[in-house]
Amino acid sequence: MDYSNLRRQAASMKKSLFDQGYLDEQFCQVEDLQDEASPNFAEEVVTLFFKDSARLISNIEQALEKYPKDFNKWDAYMQQLKGSCSSIGASRMKSECMSFRDYCGQGNVEGCMKSFQKVKREHGVLRQKLESYFQLLQQAGPTGAATRPAM
Amino acid sequence: MASKKQGSATRALVVEDIKVDCVILLRMLRKLNCEATVAHNGKEAVDLFLEGKTFDIVFFDKDMPLMTGPEAVTKIRSMGATDVKMVGVSADYGGMEAFMRAGADMFVPKPMKLETLDSMLQEVIGKKNTSG
Numbered sequence: 001m002d003y004s005n006l007r008r009q010a011a012s013m014k015k016s017l018f019d020q021g022y023l024d025e026q027f028c029q030v031e032d033l034q035d036e037a038s039p040n041f042a043e044e045v046v047t048l049f050f051k052d053s054a055r056l057i058s059n060i061e062q063a064l065e066k067y068p069k070d071f072n073k074w075d076a077y078m079q080q081l082k083g084s085c086s087s088i089g090a091s092r093m094k095s096e097c098m099s100f101r102d103y104c105g106q107g108n109v110e111g112c113m114k115s116f117q118k119v120k121r122e123h124g125v126l127r128q129k130l131e132s133y134f135q136l137l138q139q140a141g142p143t144g145a146a147t148r149p150a151m
Numbered sequence: 152m153a154s155k156k157q158g159s160a161t162r163a164l165v166v167e168d169i170k171v172d173c174v175i176l177l178r179m180l181r182k183l184n185c186e187a188t189v190a191h192n193g194k195e196a197v198d199l200f201l202e203g204k205t206f207d208i209v210f211f212d213k214d215m216p217l218m219t220g221p222e223a224v225t226k227i228r229s230m231g232a233t234d235v236k237m238v239g240v241s242a243d244y245g246g247m248e249a250f251m252r253a254g255a256d257m258f259v260p261k262p263m264k265l266e267t268l269d270s271m272l273q274e275v276i277g278k279k280n281t282s283g
Binding site: 026029030032033035038041044045048049052076079080082083084086087088089 | 169170171172174175178179182214242243261262264265
């Protein structure tokens with residue numbers, strides 16, 4: 001297997017995720033925490049993020065239905081999701097979370113609903129892309145961690 | 152990088168309910184040779200102090216169930232824990248005022264950078280070495 005080619009592909013995939021705004025510098029900070037003792041730390045954190053964020057999204061979905069126009073409650077849930085997005089560098093998701101919170105501040109139900117759909121969409125897209133990225137890294141082998149993209 | 156002095160690793164308490172944030176901060180602390188303990192909300196943190204546990208530095212998230220970060224800071228300071236360095240951490244910049252009013256030593260916006268954490272720990276280590 002051409003491991004160097006796989007590593008190049010992983011690096012290219014990662015650069016693309018940054019160029020398209022899916023990820024920001026914070027993702028590199030998480031990857032930098034990997035070492036020999038914790039070689040898969042970034043993947044573990046991302047897995048944890050998607051598990052947690054799925055739960056938070058479900059909570060928000062229920063709150064939108066059960067607590068109509070309770071913007072404070074909606075905002076509180078979304079604040080948690082936004083925080084998690086920041087922590088792993090999920091930049092586009094974070095932006096959509098912020099839009100949702102802005103709409104909460106304006107008391108704009110329609111805006112909140114549309115924005116929430118965007119949050120869910122970004123969540124799904126990012127999950128797919130990062131799953132592909134980490135699969136590629138695993139195939140590339142132990143030294144397969146992509147380099148920091150030039151920004 | 153903050154270094155470990157034999158027999159005197161910096162003892163950190165992380166008070167955080169969001170798992171992802173907790174895991175990342177714990178990893179940073181362990182990378183910087185700290186002993187880290189976790190509390191999942193302000194009440195658990197207060198309980199640790201009530202049990203007589205001591206720490207060199209405590210990191211508080213702001214919004215948590217049962218007891219918020221600023222509430223926990225106020226409570227722990229009122230218990231006489233005036234020496235321990237208390238750091239408020241939040242993605243919400245509005246949290247700074249709440250934390251400082253409660254008696255925190257500083258506020259750091261999330262996500263925290265490793266370099267920021269390292270310099271805070273250097274300060275704590277320096278203070279420990281000076282006091283002996």
